[in-house]
Amino acid sequence: MSLRLGDIAPDFEQDSSVGRIHFHEWLGDSWCVLFSHPADFTPVCTTELGLTAKLFNEFAQRNVKVLALSVDSASSHNKWIPEINETQDTEVNFPILADEDRKVSTLYDMIHPNANATLTVRSVFIIDPAKKVRLTLTYPASTGRNFDELLRVIDSLQLTDSHSVATPANWEDGDDVIIVPSLKDEAVIKQKFPKGYKAILPYLRITPQPNR
Numbered sequence: 001m002s003l004r005l006g007d008i009a010p011d012f013e014q015d016s017s018v019g020r021i022h023f024h025e026w027l028g029d030s031w032c033v034l035f036s037h038p039a040d041f042t043p044v045c046t047t048e049l050g051l052t053a054k055l056f057n058e059f060a061q062r063n064v065k066v067l068a069l070s071v072d073s074a075s076s077h078n079k080w081i082p083e084i085n086e087t088q089d090t091e092v093n094f095p096i097l098a099d100e101d102r103k104v105s106t107l108y109d110m111i112h113p114n115a116n117a118t119l120t121v122r123s124v125f126i127i128d129p130a131k132k133v134r135l136t137l138t139y140p141a142s143t144g145r146n147f148d149e150l151l152r153v154i155d156s157l158q159l160t161d162s163h164s165v166a167t168p169a170n171w172e173d174g175d176d177v178i179i180v181p182s183l184k185d186e187a188v189i190k191q192k193f194p195k196g197y198k199a200i201l202p203y204l205r206i207t208p209q210p211n212r
């Protein structure tokens with residue numbers, strides 16, 4: 001069965017471009033973006049991994065470790081990485097799991113046989129420091145993902161975990177947010193949101209981002 005939000009991300013041990021990885025131990029207290037791509041030496045994947053490398057500092061600032069995966073071998077990954085570095089003007093600075101035996105792909109349901117019998121689709125899992133799955137995404141092989149969107153979701157998750165808010169459509173860090181409908185006590189609202197709020201509807205109450 002596929003993983004659902006709130007499930008514990010399964011632990012595993014697997015080879016990678018930088019050696020053996022014991023997932024939960026490697027993760028420590030970090031957030032994680034675990035994502036699969038169909039195959040090494042393919043054009044869309046080359047751009048995706050290059051962009052991810054370029055965003056390394058953005059992920060690190062948010063306490064996020066990035067882990068890529070395909071069913072290719074570690075030696076294949078390590079032959080491909082210089083081509084990513086050279087053509088995408090970056091340095092791949094995160095591990096790529098070498099899931100030749102499909103152990104992780106199977107655990108995380110990353111092979112969708114009606115799309116492709118043997119290769120992983122473009123799956124994404126955002127995992128929090130408690131090892132809980134907080135986002136899942138599945139893209140087709142022909143569509144490269146928007147990694148800015150992953151950063152945006154992480155910003156939202158980290159904000160909404162620590163304040164009684166949710167983030168509206170197309171929200172970006174710094175925009176106004178929504179007070180969660182379950183919070184009704186005006187005294188608590190006043191204390192949590194000293195800048196006040198605007199009630200557009202009884203259940204749609206907008207307030208400036210509280211940690212800004």
Ligand code: BEZ
Nearest residue numbers: 038042043044045141142
């Ligand atoms: C790519 O990464 O370019 C790709 C991989 C598999 C199928 C189609 C495109």
